Amino acid sequence: MKILLIVVVCAVAASAKILPDDFPQCKRDDPELDKCVLRAVDEVKPRLLNGIPEVNVPALEPFNVPTLKLDRTAPNLRIKATLKNIKAYGGSNFKIEKLKLNLNNKYVGEVKLTIPHLMVTADYDVRGSRILTLDISGKGKFRSNFTGITAVAKGSAKPVDKDGLEYLQTDKIIMKLKIGNGQIAVDDTERPVAASSAAAFFNASPTTVLEILYPLIEESGAAICKAYFNKIFSKIPLSEVLVARVPEHNTTSDGDTIEEIAKKPVCHYSDPNVADCIKRVAEQAKTLLAHGIPSFNIQPLEPLKVPSIRLRQHNMPQGRFKYDAWLTDLTLNGLTNFTFNKLDVYPEDLKVTGNISLPRLVMFGEYVVIGEFQMLPVESTGMLAANFTECSAALNAVGAKVHKRIVIRDADVKLKCSGPLMANLKEAHSTTGEMVGSFICPREDKALGHCLRDAFNSYVPQLATGVPEYGVPPCEPLHIPTISIKQSAGPITVTSSYTDVSVRGPSKMQVKKVEVDSKKHKVVASLYIPELRMKGNYNLKGQLFMLPIEGDGIFHAKYDNIDATVTIILGRKRRFNSVDALACKSLEVKFHIGNASMKLENLFGGDGELGNAMNKFLNENWEKLSNELQAPMEKALQDVLKPLADHAFGILDADDILFA
Known part of the structure; x- marks a missing residue:
């Protein structure tokens, strides 16, 4: 049903390129062609409200689509639907955030636009369809509100000859869409209770459902956008869209502008x-x-x-x-x-x-x-x-x-x-140096950050076997006695614990950047870990996107391409009859995972069919799960890393690192 959004976006994008004789025109080789087109869009925009029939541009308020058919099977989605009497309100409030055109021996363009708010109404007839495990079949009317819409379309076109004139015809359009939030209401005449449950599921987790629908929206939207583009530009000769350039006075001594010299194939x-x-x-x-x-x-x-x-x-x-x-x-x-x-x-x-x-x-x-x-x-x-x-x-x-x-x-x-x-x-x-292993680091913040990065990277490979002189035990594998994660908000409500966890891969970590703020006693490290493999015991119970989950057994997990940012606030810890030790006052972890896979054994009391289906669901939706569980996972990591940081910093003297 969300395909309606992209229809409006396409009409906007296509309409923004209409330049008849009485409209502002742009020169084909204008070095600021993008800006010229944007100015033209601003002038054309008021006329888009009621459409421009002579060049096949439909009205935008409301934007009408008589019939739209959807038929697609994909992971977590099976949909076969017919939408009629579609009306979209709010598309005329579009704003072009970015426009990039390349007319150098080709016609290639990219446009990014936003629509603050879009309201869509339609009649629907949906058969044999589901999202995740929810049956969404039914017939009736729906109303929807969407906010924070961003669309990016990239495409290429070619000139075609018709009756001795050249017209533009698109070859390909690729589209990406993001929606900030959405809410729907349905009036189903066949399955009102089931339809209300499906609407409640969407309204509780719009981001999750939209992520599943985006490929359908984007693929169908690109096809619709291409059709509208070709319909509109089949009426306007290319020579009226992009006119020949008129000589300008801002040229060099050779008669060329700076941009022309750079472009010339001399x-x-x-x-x-x-x-x-x-x-x-x-x-x-x-x-x-x-x-x-x-x-x-x-x-x-x-x-x-x-x-x-x-x-x-x-x-x-x-x-x-x-x-x-x-x-x-x-x-x-x-x-x-x-x-x-x-x-x-x-x-x-x-x-x-x-x-x-x-x-x-x-x-x-x-x-x-x-x-x-x-x-x-x-x-x-x-x-x-x-x-x-x-x-x-x-x-x-x-x-x-x-x-x-x-x-x-x-x-x-x-x-x-x-x-x-x-x-x-x-x-x-002169500066006072800080000794970090065999590295002598200066106190100046920028240089100290570079030096600490180099020092850490020289010691990371040794983590596998440990660094006895600094009291660092072997960490390949790293043993974690227990981790607890609890999430009770949003589409996921789950309580889980993990025990006797072994982690392989920390010794492959790379420190990409270290920033030091000596006045605030703060160190921020950016890390990259190619791969982490985890194994241990798990116990969990709760709901994932309205799907019940329960299990107790062994788990295996693999995480790839992990980017993490660790922020540490340093302080002092008193030592008896000695100088103060360095202390980790606080530690914060933020991370992003490039890819993940997992397997939970003994789900649902050992039910093999349900367990396999749930494991498949988890692996197909790991990114959405990771986003929802990001905060509790980061908190759990902080609880694990804080004692390790206390131990590592505790062997150093505070006066060697801190100014005061």
Whole structure:
């Protein structure tokens, strides 16, 4: 029944592209074509309320669909229905959030739009249909309200000739839909009690039911959208939709705009003088590169902004200079003042090699460096200004053919500066290092975070066998005595406990990022775990989406591609006749699972048929279950990890980590 939503969305999206003679028109090669179309939509929008019959655009208030037939079988869904006299109200309040068009030798587009509220009414006749295990067959009338609707449609089209004129015809449309909330009411003439129960189930768990229906809505909606698009654009010649471009005055000295220069296919790989052509274009592109080309996602090169660089040198002869350095918030000037020393093009291999000269590069940013120079410790942080001279860069690029052009697939650059180097360390001051195993970490927050990440990643593989010097026991497998999860709100009401749980996979964990806020004594770590396998005993009882579940036995579970964020607040713990120990005052866990599978043995007292059906349901709907159980699962993990964190931090001295 929710297919009606997408019908309205399609009509909106298609109508937004109607541009007859008396409407604002856009130029085919306008560098801001997307913005032009959006402005045109705003002007056309008032006329969409009552429709535009001369170009087959239906009225949007209400949007009428005489008949719609649905027939689909999918996991958790079997539906065969006929909907008649469908009316949708609210579609005219659409807003286009994003529009992206590509008319470069093709007609490809993407549109994202939102509708705040949509009310739909219809007559329905549903036979032999179910959602999950609920029978939804019946006949009658329904009313529905949906809010927070977001639709994203991507499609491609081609020009077709008709009576000597070109018209657009769609090849393919793919659609994705999300609905924030929904409520329905039914007046069933055949099975009123069952229909009311089905409506109550939907109203209690609209997100769950909509997730099951989305593939049907999106697939059917794309087909409807394609039909409306072709019906509308079969009436309007392409030349009236996209007109030829009128010359503008904001051009370069060569008569081209910045966007046109970036788009021009000025060099062809079959040209015997293609190397000279590339040099010429590169020379012309210096101004472009200096200012950047936002519409092509090319950032300015003057200056080039680099968020961070990590440097490490531990293999100098005789250990004369060992250091770890972090450069952050860097700016680099001088990259566009290049000249070519050599350029070779290999068309058959789609390969380019070359060498360029850069007379002067100026770098400015923040730095942290720790290490040893001639066996003397070096620790410093502050601002860095450096001037490199007589630089050269060796270039090696491999391309790929895309639509008769070559684009860069992979590139390698090696930079060497042989002239005098002038460097100035501004606002430099010494830092106190923190010892984390064999890592010496600075106290500056950004650098400390990078260093802690590297230190943790060096010790994670040792978790399998334990780290005795820090009192960390082996954790492969990790043994968890007990976990309790209780959920009593929403579509899931279940009480469960898990005992004697073994977990394999923690030693494969990767620490992606560590952020330190020394003033708040807070550490935030982003983790990735490729796989976790769990086995143990379970006991659970309750309801999952109105389906009863009960069991007591052995469980197996596998979780893949886990992203987790652990937030720790550090504090102090008094030691008798000694300095304070570091303590974990609080710990919070947030996680996201990429995929999951599970098996619960001895469900429903050992009933094999019911147990197999429930296990299948759990594995087909693991993502919805995970979303509903996210909060209690995170709380259970916090209860497990907090004692481990207390033990790990308790062996460290607080004064080595905390400022106060």
